[in-house]
Amino acid sequence: MMAWETVIGLEIHSQLATKSKIFSGASTTYGAEPNTQACAVDLGLPGVLPVLNEEVVRMAAMFGLATHSTVAPRSVFARKNYFYPDLPKGYQISQFELPIVHDGYLDIELEDGSSKRIGITRAHLEEDAGKSLHENFMGKTGIDLNRAGTPLLEIVSEPDMRSAKEAVAYMKKIHSLVRYLGISDGNMQEGSFRCDANVSIRPLGQDEFGTRAEIKNINSFRFVEQAINYEVERQIMVLEGGGEVVQETRLFDADRHETRSMRSKEEANDYRYFPDPDLLPVELDEAYIAAVRESLPEMPDAKND
């Protein structure tokens, strides 16, 4: 029987702990009555324009410096275009070609006590969408836009993890870091900290990556471990049964402990990214970055040294 190696990369969405939204003055407080914390900008009314909340820039820069990353002197917001009822403008404002943070790393501790370096490809700022509510509407769908426009930092790792345990260790490390920096409350029940896992397998010793599946929206450490382990087993069964893993997006069903196909690569959206003409590029000079560096608390890793 062939030995398989697991390859995992994580995209972690960490809600930033600002008082107001990323592009409007509406409050980000969790748990309010539906649609009471959505202003004209969040509703995407005709004529409204986004204005960047500078606090999110500072928080992203803190994260970048704390992960040995480059904080980009110039980053650009881009529109990710797709239709969905809880996406009011028909596009999500995100960053695409020029993210605010890139090329860093974080060291995690493995069970045997050794440490392993996980690369951070990039971290970019974006707005969250609203929520679709499918219950209690007599077969219809309700939309709550309180969450629309909540600031997120999407942290994308390199495919450097080789087991579900490593993935969990990395996710926990990021979780404690954002809380330590005070840039996120990390509340996983409320969805302020969640991740997508890119999982593939390859014969041990092969350099090329296998075809990956992306498991969306996992919101607990336990589920990350379960989802990855299930997915790895599934892919091994597919390959050993003579089949091929298809590139697709999958959902983790926490009740059944399994992942299910959501959409294939062919069904994937063409997001038609382009720079958002309503927002200026974010330009950070050395003095700004130095001031953020000064404001960083002493890092736990540094303390251990």
Add this chain to the structure above:
Amino acid sequence: MHQKSLVELAADLRSGACSSEELTRACLQRIAEHDGRLNSFITVTESQALAAAQAADAALRSGKAGPLTGIPFAHKDIFCTNGVKTSCGSRMLDNFIAPYDATVTEKLHEAGAVMIGKTNMDEFAMGSSNETSFYGPVKNPWNDTTVPGGSSGGSAAAVAAGLVPASTGTDTGGSIRQPAALCGITGLKPTYGRVSRYGMIAFASSLDQAGPFTRSAEDAAIMLGAMAGFDPRDSTSVDRPVDDYRAQLNEPLQGLRIGLPGEYFGEGLEAGVGDAVSAAIEEFRKLGATVTDITLPNTHLSVPAYYVVAPAECSSNLSRFDGVRFGHRAENPQDLTDLYTRSRGEGFGDEVKRRILVGTYALSAGYYDAYYLKAQQVRHLIRDDFMQAFRQVDIIMGPTAPSVAFKLGEKADDPVGMYLSDIYTIAVNLAGLPAMSVPAGFSNAMPVGLHLVGNYFEESRLLNAGHQYQQVTDWHTRTPQGFE
């Protein structure tokens, strides 16, 4: 009353020769008499206008009045006006009552101007003839078988016909200047970033800019003074003090350096338009200006670049019109896709759909570099052309449009022919420069516009030149037959 300039009316209000309420009633009367023929208004806000006029009269009596206090004007129906239908000329927004005011709406309100209604326009500002409006075409007051230009056709026709002394418009590729030229009035597109875009329904965000229509450059100076200024709600608005435009109108033009781009006087220019423009330039020479031939070598790229950038941005900007939260919603949708496709299919007209399709294609994976990115590179070339020219000259002049107003229906089935009617104005938007059209005579009994383009934030220079020209010419005082 309806032939007077805004400046004259402001003097009358101050002297007590008339009240704002009288003036407002007179405008409402003119609209009732003439607009059945012109179709320049989508909504007339009679009761709000009268209330605003009474408030203005109180301000005038208390001595707290500014130059616009009590002056009636009309908004293009693209500016959100709290509590008033804001349709953008589209069936999509036929039921949309804006719940907030655009910054421009707020500023003119604070200046004491009296909004009398919302004017007709090409649907979502996409058009050059006002024929794409859901509310039917606007007629040109000079000849009701011809178009008023677009997209701000209603605003231009309403001023030309003396229904209001001033109006607002927006200009993405010529939508203020071309209708100003075709209707024989003054229209100004400011530097990109000079006037806030907040509350102005977006067509192409990197090109859209609001500006005034008036009967004279002096009136335009007053309107622009009220509309311009930094707005923290618009990240692309520029934090820079607003000039006192009116104070600089009387500078002599001695030594003003005018550049004439060869590219604007070539093939496709109607002879009568070329003659009128040449005669106007002669007047500037008499006023002491020097005239130099210049070249803007990338002019031919402006229409193709514009018709990538503008549709690309519009394809994204118009995604919010999905039938979910506001605007037209299809009846009894079977599912989500049905809700989207029918709401948008029914709500948008052909030209809007055409541009959404073109823009969606231009941004698609595999085509982005070849179209959108390339078009953005062309913008840099066009901007560089202008910057090169402004090292030699102060103002670039030429015709605003290649012909006088064309017949209704003449270009309705010829989108490319229609697009070419903005051939002289589009490059200015791609570069983000300020530009103005002033009346400069007639060709075949229809008005001709002279196009003046300035360097960034040099609106004062344009207004000064326009005002001095209007001191020695009377084209801007001419009134179309039937509207005397």
